[in-house]
Amino acid sequence: MKTGGDDFTTFEHVGWERVADKYDSVWSSLTRQFIPYLISAAEVSPGMSVLDVACGPGYVSAAVKRLGAVPTGIDFSEKMIAIAKTMFPDISFLQGDAQDLPFENVCFDRVLVNFGLLHVSHPENVCAETCRVLKPGGRFGFSVWAGPDKNPGAKIVHDAIEAHGDLDVGLPEGPPHYLYGESEGCRKVLEQSGFDGSSMSYETRTVEWHLPTASYFFEAERDAGVRTAGLLARHSAEKLDSIRVAIENEMQRYATGNEFVLPMAAHVVVVGR
Numbered sequence: 131m132k133t134g135g136d137d138f139t140t141f142e143h144v145g146w147e148r149v150a151d152k153y154d155s156v157w158s159s160l161t162r163q164f165i166p167y168l169i170s171a172a173e174v175s176p177g178m179s180v181l182d183v184a185c186g187p188g189y190v191s192a193a194v195k196r197l198g199a200v201p202t203g204i205d206f207s208e209k210m211i212a213i214a215k216t217m218f219p220d221i222s223f224l225q226g227d228a229q230d231l232p233f234e235n236v237c238f239d240r241v242l243v244n245f246g247l248l249h250v251s252h253p254e255n256v257c258a259e260t261c262r263v264l265k266p267g268g269r270f271g272f273s274v275w276a277g278p279d280k281n282p283g284a285k286i287v288h289d290a291i292e293a294h295g296d297l298d299v300g301l302p303e304g305p306p307h308y309l310y311g312e313s314e315g316c317r318k319v320l321e322q323s324g325f326d327g328s329s330m331s332y333e334t335r336t337v338e339w340h341l342p343t344a345s346y347f348f349e350a351e352r353d354a355g356v357r358t359a360g361l362l363a364r365h366s367a368e369k370l371d372s373i374r375v376a377i378e379n380e381m382q383r384y385a386t387g388n389e390f391v392l393p394m395a396a397h398v399v400v401v402g403r
């Protein structure tokens with residue numbers, strides 16, 4: 131599909147097409163945990179029309195439908211959309227770019243984006259598009275990962291790459307890895323996109339991600355991620371091995387019985403139009 135043409139969007143698009151079939155088994159046990167927080171903060175209720183942007187395999191849409199609301203999912207990955215349609219055949223999913231939504235003005239009660247904004251080249255364009263398609267009184271809710279200072283999981287990977295690799299390897303330029311990490315900056319972007327900043331709620335939620343091995347997180351990032359996978363792929367085998375060992379060592383502090391229980395934190399933000 132046409133993806134807006136910039137290098138970062140193309141990089142992300144190629145990446146998600148490559149790993150779409152791994153997403154459910156590798157990442158969903160983590161990202162799904164934030165959906166109840168998102169839906170509750172956005173006050174989704176039965177009968178509402180809800181747009182699920184960057185829907186991936188469609189978990190937000192499925193949760194919304196269980197509540198009695200009417201979801202539509204959109205994602206730029208053809209493979210993700212095919213998976214979503216297979217997993218949830220009674221929900222409407224379509225392929226499209228979050229930065230150029232193929233919908234009329236004022237047609238949804240809610241727009242939700244679970245871990246999608248940091249994957250687009252211009253997140254503020256998604257915010258503006260969201261504002262355009264929301265009905266008056268509608269709400270926009272999204273989640274973004276908290277940065278290493280508030281997020282033990284992010285810190286492990288960040289510190290390992292910083293110590294043993296290179297955080298600047300010439301990937302196509304995209305938004306900051308940890309977008310909207312501070313509430314006032316976030317409010318400003320939302321106001322500039324047309325939202326009522328005074329209505330914003332901003333909460334940081336931490337969940338437990340249960341992992342079977344100390345190497346799972348590194349392997350997930352390397353084999354089933356997009357941005358960090360691209361970064362890791364630009365390292366020599368030797369440096370990559372040092373990064374892997376550093377991550378595995380840090381994971382030991384989260385060992386519990388036969389597994390590893392890693393705290394992962396995200397900001398859950400909701401704002402009214």
Ligand SMILES: C[S@@+](CC[C@H](N)C(=O)[O-])C[C@H]1O[C@@H](n2cnc3c(N)ncnc32)[C@H](O)[C@@H]1O
Pocket residue numbers: 139142146158161162183184185186187188189190204205206207210226227228229243244245246249250251
């Ligand atoms: C981390 S996944 C999130 C999936 C899902 N929302 C969840 O709750 O797990 C990010 C998703 O964003 C999609 N995506 C990235 N950039 C996009 C864009 N510009 N337009 C639409 N979807 C995009 C990817 O294809 C991928 O499915």
